[in-house]
Amino acid sequence: MTGKTAKKPIVELYGIKKKLGGKTVLDGVDLTIYEGETFVIIGQSGVGKSVTLKIIIGLMEPDDGEVWVMGENMTYADEKKWTEMRKHFGMLFQGGALFDSLTVGQNILFSLDHIRHELSDDDKVAKVRHALEIVGLPDTEDLMPAELSGGMMKRVALARAVVADPEIVLFDEPTTGLDPIMTANINELIVSVKQKLKTTFIVVTHDIKSAKMVGDRIGMIYKGRPVFLGTSKELEKSVDPFIRQFIEGNSQGPITEEYLQAIEKIKHERLHLK
Numbered sequence: 001m002t003g004k005t006a007k008k009p010i011v012e013l014y015g016i017k018k019k020l021g022g023k024t025v026l027d028g029v030d031l032t033i034y035e036g037e038t039f040v041i042i043g044q045s046g047v048g049k050s051v052t053l054k055i056i057i058g059l060m061e062p063d064d065g066e067v068w069v070m071g072e073n074m075t076y077a078d079e080k081k082w083t084e085m086r087k088h089f090g091m092l093f094q095g096g097a098l099f100d101s102l103t104v105g106q107n108i109l110f111s112l113d114h115i116r117h118e119l120s121d122d123d124k125v126a127k128v129r130h131a132l133e134i135v136g137l138p139d140t141e142d143l144m145p146a147e148l149s150g151g152m153m154k155r156v157a158l159a160r161a162v163v164a165d166p167e168i169v170l171f172d173e174p175t176t177g178l179d180p181i182m183t184a185n186i187n188e189l190i191v192s193v194k195q196k197l198k199t200t201f202i203v204v205t206h207d208i209k210s211a212k213m214v215g216d217r218i219g220m221i222y223k224g225r226p227v228f229l230g231t232s233k234e235l236e237k238s239v240d241p242f243i244r245q246f247i248e249g250n251s252q253g254p255i256t257e258e259y260l261q262a263i264e265k266i267k268h269e270r271l272h273l274k
Contacts, residue, residue, distance in 0.1 A: 100145050
């Protein structure tokens with residue numbers, strides 16, 4: 001973020017811990033995400049990126065720690081309070097999650113019907129068309145999802161995520177399953193939409209190129225904790241061997257060594273049990 005105005009926190013996580021199936025996924029996560037920025041969470045598969053996203057939007061409760069959203073402590077909030085808070089969120093799911101039996105327009109309208117009850121039908125139609133224009137798909141509301149390419153589906157899903165004017169938009173692996181050219185197009189779209197809407201984006205990805213392209217700040221999670229918080233330029237300058245192996249995509253390094261050691265430990269324990 002730029003300018004002299006003080007940064008205002010919009011999402012704050014303090015000491016977040018979470019176990020799934022007896023395994024520690026998050027082990028004391030502290031994050032502050034500021035209003036109007038694009039914050040990207042990176043890391044290997046299984047390090048808790050998507051779990052962090054679910055905790056932020058209240059789809060999963062932490063075992064310990066505090067969750068603050070838009071200045072409210074949501075740690076012990078009931079479902080009714082979370083339902084109201086989620087009206088301030090938009091979300092782009094990993095696979096797009098469009099309804100096959102609904103048209104493009106009806107898919108986007110679905111979001112408005114559940115969030116913006118005060119709008120007239122004409123206003124809703126206008127907002128659907130405006131959202132499609134923002135993502136570069138004007139005059140497509142009558143198309144069916146089966147008629148769309150993978151990239152177009154992502155665009156429609158993004159239109160649905162922003163149509164209700166949310167303060168926070170969450171992206172769960174927005175470029176998964178796309179080829180390099182389409183990945184670049186979606187990254188450019190995220191940047192473009194962000195500039196138009198001036199809202200807060202929180203993006204989860206394992207794609208380091210995407211992270212550097214769209215993110216104002218980047219947080220890397222490793223072993224359940226953030227091991228890096230900063231800009232893409234600061235990430236490139238990091239000399240931490242774990243960070244360097246991840247961002248360079250090297251097969252050899254401390255992450256690989258720890259993985260192999262863990263495998264050997266499991267083998268040894270199994271032999272010992274026998």
